[in-house]
Amino acid sequence: MTRYLFIESRDPFESRDAQFIVNTASGLKRRGNDVTVFLIQNGVLAARKNARGSHLPQLADAGVTLLADDFSLRERGMRGEEMNPEIRESSIDKLVDLLVQENTKAIWH
Amino acid sequence: MAKKTLTLALMDPPYESANTTTAFRIIASALKKGINVNVFAYEGAVSLSMKDQAPHANPVKGTTVEEEDHPTTRAFVSSLLHIGKEDPLLTWVNCGLCVDERGAGHWVEGAKRGGPADFLKMAQESTNTLVIPTK
Numbered sequence: 001m002t003r004y005l006f007i008e009s010r011d012p013f014e015s016r017d018a019q020f021i022v023n024t025a026s027g028l029k030r031r032g033n034d035v036t037v038f039l040i041q042n043g044v045l046a047a048r049k050n051a052r053g054s055h056l057p058q059l060a061d062a063g064v065t066l067l068a069d070d071f072s073l074r075e076r077g078m079r080g081e082e083m084n085p086e087i088r089e090s091s092i093d094k095l096v097d098l099l100v101q102e103n104t105k106a107i108w109h
Numbered sequence: 110m111a112k113k114t115l116t117l118a119l120m121d122p123p124y125e126s127a128n129t130t131t132a133f134r135i136i137a138s139a140l141k142k143g144i145n146v147n148v149f150a151y152e153g154a155v156s157l158s159m160k161d162q163a164p165h166a167n168p169v170k171g172t173t174v175e176e177e178d179h180p181t182t183r184a185f186v187s188s189l190l191h192i193g194k195e196d197p198l199l200t201w202v203n204c205g206l207c208v209d210e211r212g213a214g215h216w217v218e219g220a221k222r223g224g225p226a227d228f229l230k231m232a233q234e235s236t237n238t239l240v241i242p243t244k
Binding site for chain 1: 113115127128131134135138139141142144236237238239240241242244
């Protein structure tokens with residue numbers, strides 16, 4: 001099994017190509033891979049539970065692991081209670097741990 | 110267990126993108142964990158390590174250089190190279206052609222000149238490679 005780590009830095013409300021992540025990550029998950037999407041920088045802006053246009057619920061439904069960088073959340077004033085509960089707050093240290101796991105392909109978007 | 114190594118390719122120039130801050134955070138975290146790090150600075154990213162960068166005052170706010178305490182990317186690179194001077198090791202390679210195009214050859218101590226072949230070798234010998242492209 002291959003691990004895929006997508007690092008999503010783009011605001012999906014600004015960059016409509018965020019759908020690329022949904023299609024690719026979901027497809028890889030359906031094929032039996034371990035898939036994580038790590039939200040960072042403006043990528044965390046989709047993590048609010050009231051974000052009706054967010055693409056993240058589709059990823060959660062597909063079984064993709066969703067993590068959000070704590071530093072990026074704090075910079076944007078986003079708190080735990082306003083987050084989609086399917087997205088776990090994470091850290092840059094965790095991202096590094098994921099990057100150096102064996103058999104992991106990392107894709108920055 | 111073999112020592113882990115992470116390779117990053119950076120492309121954004123200084124003061125342009127949050128990607129640079131994230132890259133510095135990844136490098137610092139990896140070094141803190143004892144992981145060796147290679148950086149291949151390509152295109153505008155070769156200017157991250159330029160020694161001539163200087164902090165400035167803010168005439169709009171009327172603040173001095175000291176009060177502004179303006180962070181420069183060369184100071185970050187220099188600090189990271191200090192942390193990664195031996196074990197763990199940070200290897201910082203600036204793309205030579207990109208440097209020549211920009212006249213950006215005056216770097217902080219520890220940065221080296223190289224080329225895409227170095228990046229290929231780094232990637233082949235690393236646990237993983239992350240390319241952080243410009244948007």
